[in-house]
Amino acid sequence: MLTEYLPHSAQAVADCTMARYGLLNRKWSYDYGVVWRGMEMLYALTGDSKYFDYVFRALDGMTAKDGTIQGYDREAYNLDYLCNGRQMIFLYQQTGEEKYKKAAALLRSQLDGQPRTSDGGFWHKKVYPYQMWLDGQHMAIPFYLQYEAAFGPNEEAQSDAAKQLILAYRHTLNPETSLPCHGWDEQKQQLWADPVTGRAAHAWGRAVGWYMVALADSLELLPKENCLYTEVLEIFQQLSEKLLSIRQDGVWLQVLDCPGRTGNYSESSGSCLITYALLKGARLGYLPKETGVEAQKSFEAIQRHFVGRMKNGETFVTKCCQGAGLGGSSGRDGSFDYYISENVISFDLKATGAYIQAATEEEIYRTLKQRSIRL
Numbered sequence: 001m002l003t004e005y006l007p008h009s010a011q012a013v014a015d016c017t018m019a020r021y022g023l024l025n026r027k028w029s030y031d032y033g034v035v036w037r038g039m040e041m042l043y044a045l046t047g048d049s050k051y052f053d054y055v056f057r058a059l060d061g062m063t064a065k066d067g068t069i070q071g072y073d074r075e076a077y078n079l080d081y082l083c084n085g086r087q088m089i090f091l092y093q094q095t096g097e098e099k100y101k102k103a104a105a106l107l108r109s110q111l112d113g114q115p116r117t118s119d120g121g122f123w124h125k126k127v128y129p130y131q132m133w134l135d136g137q138h139m140a141i142p143f144y145l146q147y148e149a150a151f152g153p154n155e156e157a158q159s160d161a162a163k164q165l166i167l168a169y170r171h172t173l174n175p176e177t178s179l180p181c182h183g184w185d186e187q188k189q190q191l192w193a194d195p196v197t198g199r200a201a202h203a204w205g206r207a208v209g210w211y212m213v214a215l216a217d218s219l220e221l222l223p224k225e226n227c228l229y230t231e232v233l234e235i236f237q238q239l240s241e242k243l244l245s246i247r248q249d250g251v252w253l254q255v256l257d258c259p260g261r262t263g264n265y266s267e268s269s270g271s272c273l274i275t276y277a278l279l280k281g282a283r284l285g286y287l288p289k290e291t292g293v294e295a296q297k298s299f300e301a302i303q304r305h306f307v308g309r310m311k312n313g314e315t316f317v318t319k320c321c322q323g324a325g326l327g328g329s330s331g332r333d334g335s336f337d338y339y340i341s342e343n344v345i346s347f348d349l350k351a352t353g354a355y356i357q358a359a360t361e362e363e364i365y366r367t368l369k370q371r372s373i374r375l
Helices: 009-021 030-046 049-060 085-095 098-113 134-151 155-172 205-221 229-245 268-283 289-306 336-341 349-374
Strands: 131-133 183-185 307-309 315-317
Touching: 009 030, 009 049, 009 315, 009 349, 030 049, 030 085, 030 349, 049 085, 085 098, 085 134, 098 134, 131 134, 131 155, 134 155, 134 205, 155 183, 155 205, 155 229, 205 229, 205 268, 205 349, 229 268, 229 289, 268 289, 268 349, 289 307, 289 349, 315 349
Parallel strands: none
Antiparallel strands: 131 183, 307 315
């Protein structure tokens, strides 16, 4: 792993990702979207057209003139499918091509029929009835708000988006740890659900990371005059403070609420997502300046723990949980033993995309901080 701070590492990891994987256009999948979002951010930071071209070439071939999307199934009502909608909006704004606006509208229409809990929370997927997962907040809510910002605004829809973030926190929060758990089952019937609260047993690092990014990105898009803005901001501030207090050598564990337990480990994707959110929150004034300083320390720790360089110069991210979920297949019972049993790999797109986003945000933050000092 790196032994000293590597500047411009977002570009290094992005370039190596493009070389290793080629064009990410083989499926409609949120992990592609995490990388595309990183490339979008890099284009905004550097102005280098290769990052724009990468996103454009991937989605151009997947999007028909009528806005239909290769591999997208609206009737699955899967929140994961909405993550990539932000790049459709981005491409429409950059190119003016109507097919991207139509594609974004198609994805937005999913939310009109998305099944809900009795208090109005989106089910994570149609096949996961009455369940809210933290993951889904990242996948759907920033897109929901970005769509309204681009093509609205509809105040009712903006409030509905904010409501999702609030409900997810209320239902998953464990008051004993002050951390939100991975998911919640309203019917309290799932194997992983507590029979009294409906909550999952643990706070999984990447799920909390997804939720933190959802909060940071949504606050940027939600009008401050919205009646729910203050509550969303307070959740972000409270959770940020808690997360800073439980770091292990600057980063975060696979299972956040089990420090010191045998088998637990520092995990890259969750650490990158949380660090991105803290840096962005500090830069935009949602969090104290001191949080930005601590988030920079976490970013430097991420490089020490998780970023490597091969002899050929390839820069990569390692120590990523390949995948974890709740129910749906054998063994996904939400237990500590389950979370630490999942494969830990390198070159995973989720960690790679999250790192590119965190490194880009850190570069923006570091540059602004240096300019402020000079002034």
